[in-house]
Amino acid sequence: MALAKPPIHDNAYAAALALLERAPLIDGHNDLPYVIRLAREAKGDVGVYDLTKIHAEGDTDIPRMQAGKLAGQFFAAYVPPKHPKPAGFALAQIALMRDILKRHADVFRPGLSASDVIAAKAEGRIALFMTIENGSALDNELDALDAYYDLGVRLMTLCHNDSHDWCDSATDAPRNDGLSAFGKDVIRRMNRLGMVVDLAHVSPKVMHDTLDVTSAPVFWSHSNAFSLCDHPRNVPDDVLDRVAGNDGVVMATFVPDFISQASRDWHRPAKDQYGKTPDGLDHEKAEAEIARKAGPRPKATLPQYCDHLDYLARRIGHDHVGIGSDFFGWINPDGLEDTSVFPALIAELIRRGWSEADLEKLAGGNTLRVLAAVEALRI
Structure with a gap:
């Protein structure tokens, strides 16, 4: 992990900074709560971790979020797929995020609706949206959704890297041929509550099943x-062709293996048939062996990432593209090293000819539209 390199200070970068002064920027996915949970010294203690200092070994902290001009951030209560007590772990991560809000009220505002992003932008703060990453946190209890909503959760990613009782993962063997009957009830309850359905991590069949059931727009948060x-975590064209009809948003992510085909291919020997790391594998040892045989890991880059944004904008329209970094304290692409880089991303797109209107949609306008639409359907 390295700090972001100084940006190119040209006219495009100056224009990007000016745009982000007036237009809200929202990142759809960041795993900082799990990073704090795993930190050797902090072990989940927000105060010990100290978000006010730059963590050179990571990618997310208050100084770099502010440098990145964020107005809204979706933080994930990630639940490991095989955790024996998923609901308890999700609640612990929600408590951690609530502690961030309490300790840093001068920086973060609770993100409960689209209007909170607008208010945060005006205040010079960041709207912190709490999400659950892995629907196993429900413990197969539909009413748990209501409790999570009341705690402030506004988005749930239906699964993670493993299929579970009611939802098939993109990176695991199917167990339900998509969504089970209970899974479809989950979608309907989330619609009623005003909670965003997130289709990152799910199989293409689940994507289609959800689009058949939902009455609200959906996200692919990363x-x-x-x-x-x-990579099986990416969205196939037959699904992309339905996004505009749903009025949803695909938030392109910074994960190198989801950006670069060369990086994806390099990693294949360390992955199982579904594209994930097998249980018990020593990942560092496996990567060292790959490097010995195939040479250094190919790097993903900011221009390659923008190629995905260009493709998505052409395929589904500028109204349906957003940003979902998936920062999680690991290896990031060149040019997308940490949360300070969003102006450089916007500058690269300015150099590619993106209009101001389309950049404002990408930065946060499309996300705000979906949030408002989901809220409007709340019963």
């Missing part, structure tokens, strides 16, 4: 275009 990189 997924790219399968046609440019064939």
Whole structure:
């Protein structure tokens, strides 16, 4: 992990900074709560972790979020797929995020609706949206959704890297041929509550099942275009062709193996048939062996990431593309090293000819539209 390199200070970068002064920027997915939970010294203690200092070994902290001009951030209560007590772990992560809000009220505002992003922008703060990443946190109890909503959760990713009792993962063997009957009830309850359905991590069949059932727009909070990189976590064209009809948003992500086909191919020997790391594998040892045979890991880059944004904008329209970094304290692409880089991303797109209107949609306008639409359907 390295700090972001100084940006190119040209006219495009100056224009990007000016745009982000007036237009809200929202990142759809960041795993900072799990990073704090795993930190050797902090072990989940927000105060010990100290978000006010730059963590050179990571990618997310208050100084770099502010440098990145964020107005809204979706933080994930990630639940490991095989955790024996998923609901308890989700609640612990929600408590951690609530502690961030309490300790840093001068920086973060609770994100409960689209209007909170607008208010945060005006105040010079960041709207912190709490999400659950992995529907196993429900423990197969539909009413748990109501409790999570009341705690402030406004989005749930239906599964993670493993299939579970009611939802098939993109990176695991199917167990339900998509969504089970209970899974479809989950979608309907989320619609009624005003909670965003997130289709990152789910199988293409689940994507289609959800689009058949939902009455509200949906997110892919951190997924790219399968046609440019064939990782199973990316969105195939037949699904992309339904996004505009749903009025949803695909938030392109910074994960190198989801951006670069070369990086994806390099990693294949360390992955199982479904594209995930097998249980018990020593990942560092496996990567060292790959490097010995195939040479250094190919790097993903900011321009390659923008290729995904260009493709998505052409395929589904500028009204349906957003940003979902998936920062989680690991290896990031060149040019997308940490949360300070969003102006450089916007500058690269300015150099590619994106209009101001389309950049404002990408930065946060499309996300705000979906949030408002989901809220409007709340019963």
